[in-house]
Amino acid sequence: MFDKVVPTRAYSDVDVLEEIPLPNGDVTEGVVRVGDTVRRPVGPHSALVHAVLDHLEAVGFAGAPRFLGIDDQGREVLxxxxxxxxxxxxxxxxxxxxxxLSLAGLVRALDDAMIDFGFPDIDTETHPDxxxxxxxxxxxxxxxxxxxxxxxxxxWRDTEAYALIDFDLVRPCSRMLEVQNALMYWAPLSHPRDRDPDQIxxxxxxxxxxxxxxxxLSREDRAILIDDLIYGTERSWHLMRDRAERLGGGWARMWDEGVGDQIRRRREWLLVDGPAVTAALLAE
Structure with a gap:
């Protein structure tokens, strides 16, 4: 087990620079650009994120931000x-x-780089189901x-997937789960009603x-990807509802905007069209 907890390190700005708001994610607010850095709020996940980013820097993986420290406002600096x-x-x-195809190569390179990191003994304050x-x-x-x-x-740089950002959801994973997650958005594994116009x-x-x-991806992983996702969509519905009720904020906004209905439609679509995906994945 990887048991190194990266100590908090301070980051001090040399000059006073303008803060430029960046588009927020679904649940993270207050993200800004300051010069050639990004400032983000810290949370229960941050110790693990910082350890992951330090590891990726140490092994020479270029496709991720570098963690520079914590600024005088308590924000992480990347x-x-x-x-x-x-x-x-x-x-x-x-x-x-x-x-x-370019994205698949980047994701594979990231996952290969994470193999030697292990599983850190860092408390992320997970909540009971x-x-x-x-x-x-x-x-x-x-x-x-x-x-x-x-x-x-x-x-992206030109048409090449150059880097992944926003590591807030890093957690124990497998190659099948990582590919499954990417395909949800990029295939996409979703009901046509919930796709972008160019994806329909x-x-x-x-x-x-x-x-x-x-x-x-191995043949064994391909065989279980869709069935695993069908089961996982039901868990996702319960988890999203719980976070909306318990945490509010962006979670509540997404729930109010209908993310629970989208999850249910995804499951319905997978039950009908998922076998065709599995057949394609396994075709000789």
Whole structure:
């Protein structure tokens, strides 16, 4: 077990610089750019995030921000990565197959870089499962994964996936779970009603196969990916509702905007169309 807890280190600005607000994520507010750095609020997850980013820097993985320290306002300071990031509404290029393949290579490189990190003994203050939720699947974890590979969290240079940002959801993971998470947004594994306009008519099984091949996902992992996601969508519905009620903020906003209905529609679509995805993943 990796038991090193990275101590908090201070970051001091040499000059007073303008703070430029950056687009917030679904639940993280107060993110700003200051010069060539990004400032973000810290939370229960931050010690693990900082340890992950320090590890990636140590092994020479270029596709992630560097953790520089904590500023005098108590915010984490990260390097700003220049490039293009998809905003909302998403640009049409999220449907491009060449970008899909490039992203698969970046995700594989990240996961390979995390293998030697192990599983840190860092308290992230996880909350007990809410009543009524199906029990978690029995898993064998392989590394600490990103697990939030949304269009908003990928930095592009030209048409190449250059870096991943927003590591707030890093947690124990497997190669199947990491690929599954990416495909939810980039295939996408969602009901057509909930896709971007440029994704509605995509050949989702083909895109899943392309990504899995480019990543190098094993046949064993391909066989269980869809069934695992079908089960996981029910857990997701309960978890999202619990966070909305317990934490409020962005979680409540997403729930009010209908994310629970989207999760249920995803499950309905997977039950009908998921077998075609699995067939494509396993085709010889």
């Amino acid at each position: 390097t700003f990565i220049e490039g293009e990031v998809a905003g909302r509404p998403h640009p049409s290029w999220i449907a491009d197959e060449e970008r899909l 809410p009543p009524g939720i199906p029990p978690p699947q029995q898993r064998t974890f392989e590394f600490i994964g990103h697990r939030d590979i949304t269009p908003e969290n990928v930095v 008519d995509l050949d989702v099984p083909r895109r899943c196969r392309l990504f899995a091949d480019a990543y190098g």
